[in-house]
Amino acid sequence: MSRTAARRAEAGAGTAGRTTERTTERAPGRSTERSTERATERAARRAAGAIDRATGPAADPAGQAAAGLAAEVQRWQRRHGRHDLPWVGERDPYRVWLSEVMLQQTQVASVLDYYRRFLVRFPDVRSLAAAAQADVLAMWSGLGYYSRARHLHRCAIQVVAEFDGTFPADSAALARLPGIGRSTAAAIAAFCFGERAAILDGNVKRVLTRVLGFGADLADAAAERELWATAQALLPRRGIESYTQGLMDLGATVCLARQPLCESCPLERRCVARAQGRPQHYPVKTRRLRRGRRDNAVLWLEHRGRWWLVQRPQSGVWAGLWCLPLLDDDEALAACTQGWPGAGAPLPPLAHALTHFDWTLRPVLWRWPARRKAPAQDELRALGEGRWFSPGEALATGLPAPVRRLFEAATEPG
Numbered sequence: 001m002s003r004t005a006a007r008r009a010e011a012g013a014g015t016a017g018r019t020t021e022r023t024t025e026r027a028p029g030r031s032t033e034r035s036t037e038r039a040t041e042r043a044a045r046r047a048a049g050a051i052d053r054a055t056g057p058a059a060d061p062a063g064q065a066a067a068g069l070a071a072e073v074q075r076w077q078r079r080h081g082r083h084d085l086p087w088v089g090e091r092d093p094y095r096v097w098l099s100e101v102m103l104q105q106t107q108v109a110s111v112l113d114y115y116r117r118f119l120v121r122f123p124d125v126r127s128l129a130a131a132a133q134a135d136v137l138a139m140w141s142g143l144g145y146y147s148r149a150r151h152l153h154r155c156a157i158q159v160v161a162e163f164d165g166t167f168p169a170d171s172a173a174l175a176r177l178p179g180i181g182r183s184t185a186a187a188i189a190a191f192c193f194g195e196r197a198a199i200l201d202g203n204v205k206r207v208l209t210r211v212l213g214f215g216a217d218l219a220d221a222a223a224e225r226e227l228w229a230t231a232q233a234l235l236p237r238r239g240i241e242s243y244t245q246g247l248m249d250l251g252a253t254v255c256l257a258r259q260p261l262c263e264s265c266p267l268e269r270r271c272v273a274r275a276q277g278r279p280q281h282y283p284v285k286t287r288r289l290r291r292g293r294r295d296n297a298v299l300w301l302e303h304r305g306r307w308w309l310v311q312r313p314q315s316g317v318w319a320g321l322w323c324l325p326l327l328d329d330d331e332a333l334a335a336c337t338q339g340w341p342g343a344g345a346p347l348p349p350l351a352h353a354l355t356h357f358d359w360t361l362r363p364v365l366w367r368w369p370a371r372r373k374a375p376a377q378d379e380l381r382a383l384g385e386g387r388w389f390s391p392g393e394a395l396a397t398g399l400p401a402p403v404r405r406l407f408e409a410a411t412e413p414g
């Protein structure tokens with residue numbers, strides 16, 4: 001069967017929604033790609049060996065074992081995959097790319113609305129490339145991990161400038177674009193161009209390491225490379241879309257991190273981790289991120305119904321977003337507001353978790369008396385460069401999620 005015919009047949013089968021837990025990716029270097037290729041055959045034998053060990057002695061050669069696993073994933077995906085999400089069966093690289101980036105580190109339920117609204121505002125790569133970064137951030141506001149939005153914008157500009165608005169049609173070229181890691185590139189190439197490219201996001205890592213009993217420590221680059229090679233070796237010859245989607249859906253809905261639903265899993269019979277009775281042991285990754293803590297005072301300055309916001313620097317947390325001024329502590333807040341008319345009213349603290357630290361934000365609402373003129377930028381120099389926003393303007397701009405929640409609560413009717 002030709003690739004086109006195979007893809008047509010596959011499209012008839014349909015695909016399901018992309019998944020929830022993604023890992024930060026880096027594109028592989030050329031030497032890594034070469035060593036991955038060399039390891040593929042070895043990995044296929046190892047993968048098949050693991051499957052055979054789990055299912056008992058079998059006269060199943062390596063290729064057949066891998067094909068058997070793939071076929072079960074595909075069958076399951078057609079019957080039980082998530083077929084009701086807006087990017088289901090999508091073949092437009094722009095839309096697949098957008099959904100993949102939004103789903104990195106973000107739950108499907110949170111992405112749905114953003115995905116639809118983003119496509120209304122930026123229906124194609126050219127409209128996104130032509131937009132101001134502030135508008136892109138505004139559309140992303142509340143979704144978190146804003147570097148994704150900045151990379152998305154840069155990538156769109158590059159696709160228009162270097163590829164005349166058409167995404168490259170292979171995973172290696174895609175992985176060289178800003179913000180597109182190896183797994184995202186493979187997903188775009190598999191779904192849109194039928195390329196046999198392995199994905200390995202957090203969910204898929206979990207499924208494969210458990211099925212194969214892959215116990216090497218993924219904190220080691222060599223183990224990570226070996227898993228990539230194994231994932232590549234397991235790819236079916238046909239139906240890459242339903243296989244890729246099936247692995248994603250299994251990881252998101254069945255092979256859950258804490259309580260995998262093994263009795264509903266099509267791979268139960270083959271699964272080494274299940275046979276060992278310890279799915280939660282996999283994947284193995286010893287080097288854990290050490291989370292820090294931060295605590296900041298937040299000044300919510302209000303005058304005649306308008307709020308003073310400052311723009312965050314272009315690098316670091318919440319880069320480029322508009323935000324209430326953050327101060328190191330209460331002393332800094334007191335120093336900054338010394339001599340101001342009125343008084344600050346502390347509001348309940350906001351807890352916010354970022355990748356590297358847990359953040360406590362302690363807002364203080366300061367109402368500048370309405371009878372007095374609004375303080376000008378010069379008087380507010382200590383807070384940074386900023387301007388006054390009406391609530392409507394503020395909510396239409398790119399805001400950090402906790403600040404948005406604060407404003408939304410303040411503007412709720414009743």
Ligand code: SF4
Binds near residue numbers: 256263279
């Ligand atoms: S049998 Fe259980 S542990 Fe193994 S892949 Fe399926 S859900 Fe995951």
